[in-house]
Amino acid sequence: MMLGDKRRNDFPILYQTVNDEPLVYLDNAATTQKPRQVLEAMSYYDEHDHANVHRGVHTLGARATEAYEAARENVRQFIHAHSTKEVLFTRGTTTSLNWVAQSYGDVAVEAGDDILLSYAEHHANLVPWQQLAKRKQANLVYIDLDEEGRLDMTDFQTKLSSKTKIVALAHVTNVLGTIQPIKEIARLTHEVGGVIVVDGAQSVPHMAVDVQDLDVDFYAFSGHKMYGPTGIGVLYGKEKWLEQMSPVEFGGEMIEFVHLYNSTWADLPWKFEAGTPNMTGAIGLSAAIDYLTTIGMTTIMQHEQALMADVLPRLQAIEGVTVFGPTSPSEHAGVIAFNIDGIHPHDVATAMDMQGVAVRAGHHCAQPLMKWLDVQATNRASLGLYTTQADLNQFIQAVIATKEFFQNGTI
Numbered sequence: 001m002m003l004g005d006k007r008r009n010d011f012p013i014l015y016q017t018v019n020d021e022p023l024v025y026l027d028n029a030a031t032t033q034k035p036r037q038v039l040e041a042m043s044y045y046d047e048h049d050h051a052n053v054h055r056g057v058h059t060l061g062a063r064a065t066e067a068y069e070a071a072r073e074n075v076r077q078f079i080h081a082h083s084t085k086e087v088l089f090t091r092g093t094t095t096s097l098n099w100v101a102q103s104y105g106d107v108a109v110e111a112g113d114d115i116l117l118s119y120a121e122h123h124a125n126l127v128p129w130q131q132l133a134k135r136k137q138a139n140l141v142y143i144d145l146d147e148e149g150r151l152d153m154t155d156f157q158t159k160l161s162s163k164t165k166i167v168a169l170a171h172v173t174n175v176l177g178t179i180q181p182i183k184e185i186a187r188l189t190h191e192v193g194g195v196i197v198v199d200g201a202q203s204v205p206h207m208a209v210d211v212q213d214l215d216v217d218f219y220a221f222s223g224h225k226m227y228g229p230t231g232i233g234v235l236y237g238k239e240k241w242l243e244q245m246s247p248v249e250f251g252g253e254m255i256e257f258v259h260l261y262n263s264t265w266a267d268l269p270w271k272f273e274a275g276t277p278n279m280t281g282a283i284g285l286s287a288a289i290d291y292l293t294t295i296g297m298t299t300i301m302q303h304e305q306a307l308m309a310d311v312l313p314r315l316q317a318i319e320g321v322t323v324f325g326p327t328s329p330s331e332h333a334g335v336i337a338f339n340i341d342g343i344h345p346h347d348v349a350t351a352m353d354m355q356g357v358a359v360r361a362g363h364h365c366a367q368p369l370m371k372w373l374d375v376q377a378t379n380r381a382s383l384g385l386y387t388t389q390a391d392l393n394q395f396i397q398a399v400i401a402t403k404e405f406f407q408n409g410t411i
């Protein structure tokens with residue numbers, strides 16, 4: 001029995017029909033669904049242990065604090081960070097990347113410095129750097145993509161220089177699913193004295209991440225992309241950088257002492273965690289980590305690669321369908337962008353929804369990539385650990401039926 005069939009019954013939401021067809025949920029790159037284990041862990045916390053953290057001397061406050069900090073330790077182990085001081089809870093990848101651009105950018109980037117990006121980045125890993133570059137009169141330098149949408153490593157090394165202060169890249173891109181060689185990019189970046197900021201939103205759900213082995217300086221991801229709740233994410237940062245960075249948000253929790261006209265800050269990681277945190281979200285994220293760890297990231301990656309090896313060639317073989325990104329299935333980390341020639345992606349997604357299949361349509365918060373692909377928008381199917389062969393069979397049938405519907409009016 002494949003992983004998807006084995007684990008599907010952990011996800012109650014998947015057992016429904018849409019337009020009288022079994023739901024086939026293939027929008028996991030937008031957000032994943034939560035297993036009962038995550039839902040139950042959050043309910044248990046709220047039913048038994050909820051209180052505000054780090055403040056109360058009463059028993060519930062102690063239990064809530066213990067649960068919250070245990071979640072942080074669980075994240076540390078999951079990404080193999082050296083210390084919990086390096087694990088900051090945020091609202092998600094977007095917040096995490098904004099904190100780096102604002103706080104590290106302010107201390108490290110000067111006029112004339114280079115910030116290297118790629119055309120394939122999500123807006124969350126583009127717009128914060130645009131704002132930093134404007135604030136500091138720094139240069140945004142875009143690394144070319146090759147003909148299949150991979151990062152052009154030759155162009156990267158050409159553009160890397162002593163002016164490079166920051167390299168900001170996705171580990172896995174959210175439209176093409178390309179897996180960037182982050183470990184090599186980090187090594188080359190450090191050789192010129194730069195730091196690497198990695199957008200891990202689309203990698204953490206699909207593969208094991210070891211931030212010390214990768215030797216990245218910052219790594220950002222969201223709970224809701226990895227079978228956890230929305231509203232909780234993580235910013236990993238090397239302690240030496242976080243110590244140099246000023247807080248981005250101010251108020252309770254993050255202070256050591258507040259005088260009338262100035263204040264001192266709490267130690268890491270709390271320096272960056274102003275206000276009452278999302279305790280329930282952190283508990284849910286920790287339960288998602290336990291769930292993934294029980295299955296094993298290698299097992300998940302192998303499952304998704306096996307499905308991709310089946311579905312990508314079948315999609316590529318449909319006449320009139322354009323599939324974007326690498327030709328090889330092994331280079332797609334769970335994501336396939338495609339169009340049916342001559343049919344607007346929104347019409348495709350609507351027709352597929354009529355057949356129970358949920359895919360994304362639009363620019364996927366990657367408008368520079370749409371321009372590079374020379375399209376306004378694409379469709380996108382994205383797999384999860386619960387995706388089954390039956391799901392993909394229904395997906396392929398829906399693509400074919402959608403194409404025929406728009407060509408001759410029958411579905």
Ligand SMILES: Cc1ncc(COP(=O)(O)O)c(CN[C@@H](CS)C(=O)O)c1O
Binds near residue numbers: 093173202
């Ligand atoms: C590579 C990448 N980087 C950052 C984000 C933002 O994650 P948040 O949890 O919203 O902060 C995302 C979320 N991409 C969703 C929503 S546009 C997608 O459908 O592709 C992402 O894929």
